[in-house]
Amino acid sequence: MGVGRKIVVVAAALVLIVAAFAFGFWTSKNPGTPMPAANVWSYTVKTTNINETGDFGAAYKVSVGVPEFSGPDTQAIRVVNTMFRDRARKNIDDFATAADQTVPEDAGAGLELTEKATVQRIGLIAAVEFSGNWYGGGAHGLTVSDWTLIRTDTWQVIAKDQLFLPTARTAAGATRLAGVIAPRIKGSAGDPSCTTDAATLLAGGQSPTGPTTPTSFEDSMLVGMRVDSMQFDFAEYYLFSYGCGRAVATVPFSELDGLINPDVVRLATHQP
Known part of the structure; x- marks a missing residue:
């Protein structure tokens, strides 16, 4: 040689x-954590815009954002992107079906679905938030709010029940969770008088329908994530009047100790 x-x-x-x-x-x-290079990813948001007239003559508009990720793990990311495209397609189809059955007299200024997609990188989690409005006729519409949390070391969706320890689904755990969430709840419309208490949460909202348990409010809430905190979101009417908007509470991880899954906190606070 x-x-x-x-x-x-x-x-x-x-x-x-x-x-x-x-x-x-x-x-x-x-x-148990990947090399920093494993968390190299990027995204874009593609928006679908539609202007149509329904079968009965009601005009409607659609503007729906769809996140699209890219990164080294192309196969796993492709599955995630397909999931978001399928979600958008279903929402648009459902709205269009409803619009097709609406007469112009019930359509107000025009039927409309708007949904903005926002992505935030939180440690090894991609927090995808959907927000907007759905107006399908009548006196007023409803806000759109949804979350998808994805761990970016495996590109798997974190289900809501994986965010919390089993303790949170017990009566004692639900009571503690309600006590942490309730003082931080505010109406999305910004009215400071829109407040609630733990007892209302544990009762299943202001006007519960059917049998309820102390954990019923956990089934009704959406759960998202901010930096160092979780966001809890309840639909209009669940805790207070429509004018207050959705009920939203942001709670630091530290106040959820013993209730939140510590593995989720480790992912969210991971520093490369």
């Missing part, structure tokens, strides 16, 4: 040794 080839082989071996040492050091310091 020539001198030049020997130098190349030795250099390559040194690179492999250094890389192996770096990987071993990283994994020993961060067990």
Whole structure:
């Protein structure tokens, strides 16, 4: 073997040794977490705009944002992107079906579905928030609010029941959770008089229908994420009048200790 080839082989071996040492050091310091490069991803939001007239003559408009991710794990990300496209398609189809059955006299100034998609990187979680309005005729519409939380080391969706420990689904845990959420609840319309209490949450809202348990409010709430905190979201009418808007509370992770899944907190607070 020539001198030049020997130098190349030795250099390559040194690179492999250094890389192996770096990987071993990283994994020993961060067990169960990926190398920082595994969290390299980006996204765009593509918007679908539609202006149509329904079967009975009611005009309607649609503007729906769809997040699209890209990154090294192309196969897993493709599944996530398909999920969001399917979600948007279903929402648009459902709205169009309702619009087709609406007469112009009931359509007000025009039927409309708007849905904005916002993505926030929180540690190893992509927090996708959908917000907007759905007006399908009548006196007023409803706000659109939805969340999808994705762990970006595996590109798996984190289901709502995975966000909390089993304790949160007990009567004692629900009572504690209601006590933490209720003081922080505000109406999305900004009226400071729109407040509630833990007893109303535990009763299943201001006008419960059917049998309720102390954990019923957990089934009704949407759960999202902000930096170092969780967001809890209840639909119009659940806790107060329509004029107050949706009921929203943002609660720091620290106040949810013993209720929130610590693995979720570790993902959300991961620092590369």
